[in-house]
Amino acid sequence: MGQVTLQILASTGQSLRIFFLTLIFSLPLGFVVAAGKMSRFKIISVPVNIYIMIMRGTPLILQLIFVYFAPYYIFGVTYSRFTACIVAFVINYSAYFAEIYRGGLQSIDPGQHEACYVLGLNRADEFFYVKLPQVIRTVFPSIGNEVVTLVKDTALAQTIGIAELFRTAQTASARMFSVTPIFIAGVFYFVMNGVVSKVFDFFEKKMRY
Numbered sequence: 778m779g780q781v782t783l784q785i786l787a788s789t790g791q792s793l794r795i796f797f798l799t800l801i802f803s804l805p806l807g808f809v810v811a812a813g814k815m816s817r818f819k820i821i822s823v824p825v826n827i828y829i830m831i832m833r834g835t836p837l838i839l840q841l842i843f844v845y846f847a848p849y850y851i852f853g854v855t856y857s858r859f860t861a862c863i864v865a866f867v868i869n870y871s872a873y874f875a876e877i878y879r880g881g882l883q884s885i886d887p888g889q890h891e892a893c894y895v896l897g898l899n900r901a902d903e904f905f906y907v908k909l910p911q912v913i914r915t916v917f918p919s920i921g922n923e924v925v926t927l928v929k930d931t932a933l934a935q936t937i938g939i940a941e942l943f944r945t946a947q948t949a950s951a952r953m954f955s956v957t958p959i960f961i962a963g964v965f966y967f968v969m970n971g972v973v974s975k976v977f978d979f980f981e982k983k984m985r986y
Contacts, residue, residue, distance in 0.1 A: 781949045781958050788945035789965055792931040794859075795941065799866040799927060804920075806867065807874025814879055832872035838933050841865045845937045862934045870927060877919045881912035914984045921977035928970050942966070 813825035832840070845861035848854040885908055893903040935944035946962035 781953070782961055784949060785942060785945050785958065785961055785965060788940055789942050789969075791940060792928075792934075792942040793969075795862060795866060795931045795934055795939075796927060798863050799870055800924065802863070802867045803870040803874055806871040807878055810871050810875035811878040811882065814875060815882065828868075829872045829875060832869050833876075837865070837869050837930060838936050840869055841933060841936050844868075858937050858939050861937060862939055866927075866930070870923065873923055874920070877916045877923070878912065880919075881916040882908065884915055885911055917977070917981055917984065921974070921981070924973055924977070925970050928973060929966060932966075 810825060810829070813821050814829065816822045816825070841862065844865040845858060848856065889907060890903065893907055898907070931941055932943035934941045935947070942965055943962055946958040949958035950956055
């Protein structure tokens, strides 16, 4: 059983790669998508709204399959399973983060814009020094919930054949005719989510000023 635990621990690194790369790309991209949705120009806001509806209205597992197989059948192009996985996760989570950011931005009193104008702040200063700190504080708990979900969603990467944590546990379980590896994987997910929750709790307390 110790060898199985070591195998699961090794495959945890793949799950963590998916986790961190998704966050690195989707968190900033979510701001871009949110800005597109809030745009006054319909040529921008309408396609962005459709994109968000598709991402939120279809399962991530289906998006993984589409992103990996569609380029081959449509354009004859192939790329690695891991790349397809990251692309699917990023475009999915960007849509969710965009909605969270939009809610945070729209919760700011419009009067602050006039106050910034009177103080002589340009749009960039207004966003980075006035709005962004308020948005981060407002949306932080919601972002935390999505990040916790992301930890568990990394298990879906096995859909396109990526040997992440859960797939390794399933393979070991089938080989040993035992569900013990599945339970060990559950403990790993629990520990990872515990760490993520503690990190977000720490920073949330820091922002209570």
